Amino acid sequence: GDSVTQMEGPVTLSEEAFLTINCTYTATGYPSLFWYVQYPGEGLQLLLKATKADDKGSNKGFEATYRKETTSFHLEKGSVQVSDSAVYFCALSDYGNNRLAFGKGNQVVVIP
Amino acid sequence: SQTIHQWPATLVQPVGSPLSLECTVEGTSNPNLYWYRQAAGRGLQLLFYSVGIGQISSEVPQNLSASRPQDRQFILSSKKLLLSDSGFYLCAWTSRAVYTEAFFGQGTRLTVV
Numbered sequence: 635g636d637s638v639t640q641m642e643g644p645v646t647l648s649e650e651a652f653l654t655i656n657c658t659y660t661a662t663g664y665p666s667l668f669w670y671v672q673y674p675g676e677g678l679q680l681l682l683k684a685t686k687a688d689d690k691g692s693n694k695g696f697e698a699t700y701r702k703e704t705t706s707f708h709l710e711k712g713s714v715q716v717s718d719s720a721v722y723f724c725a726l727s728d729y730g731n732n733r734l735a736f737g738k739g740n741q742v743v744v745i746p
Numbered sequence: 747s748q749t750i751h752q753w754p755a756t757l758v759q760p761v762g763s764p765l766s767l768e769c770t771v772e773g774t775s776n777p778n779l780y781w782y783r784q785a786a787g788r789g790l791q792l793l794f795y796s797v798g799i800g801q802i803s804s805e806v807p808q809n810l811s812a813s814r815p816q817d818r819q820f821i822l823s824s825k826k827l828l829l830s831d832s833g834f835y836l837c838a839w840t841s842r843a844v845y846t847e848a849f850f851g852q853g854t855r856l857t858v859v
Contacts, residue, residue: 668847677752677836677850678790723790727846733780734840734848738789 752851
């Protein structure tokens with residue numbers, strides 16, 4: 635079945651540092667890929683998405699490129715801010731499937 | 747525009763008491779509806795999803811049930827809460843179109859004491 639794997643453990647980094655969160659997926663078809671962000675005590679918000687291979691999703695300085703050859707959708711931001719502290723989830727939606735598959739999420743803590 | 751409402755925002759319930767969480771969607775028709783649970787420090791666990799009125803699929807056998815009495819209403823229930831039911835519950839919807847993202851409610855923080 636469809637699945638998403640995110641790198642283990644929280645990510646702690648200093649303000650203005652470069653952020654990368656790895657995400658790889660397994661799917662039988664041609665999925666759409668998503669990154670969601672969850673701020674403390676809130677629901678999930680869509681951060682960015684890509685619907686086909688080589689598409690790049692971007693929003694608020696975050697980027698992720700749909701790499702079919704490596705089945706990956708890594709999230710990057712060049713210079714993080716304290717306000718980027720949140721939990722980030724990678725997810726996929728496959729054709730004909732009624733539900734999204736989510737990764738386990740990564741807690742990101744940005745220190746001033 | 748579409749909106750999703752989920753309530754209550756927080757709830758403290760004693761063990762053995764009943765539960766009812768409600769979720770409604772506005773601005774769309776025939777959505778797919780979902781209930782997720784997020785335990786502290788963990789990822790999302792899909793509990794139930796529904797593709798139409800009265801159609802409920804359960805992902806994990808447990809102490810909870812779900813119902814969809816109207817097209818845009820999704821209810822999560824329990825007859826007797828357990829301590830292990832504590833967590834953050836999220837309702838979400840997707841459209842019937844393919845390759846669509848999910849839209850989430852603000853969540854309900856449930857503490858069973």
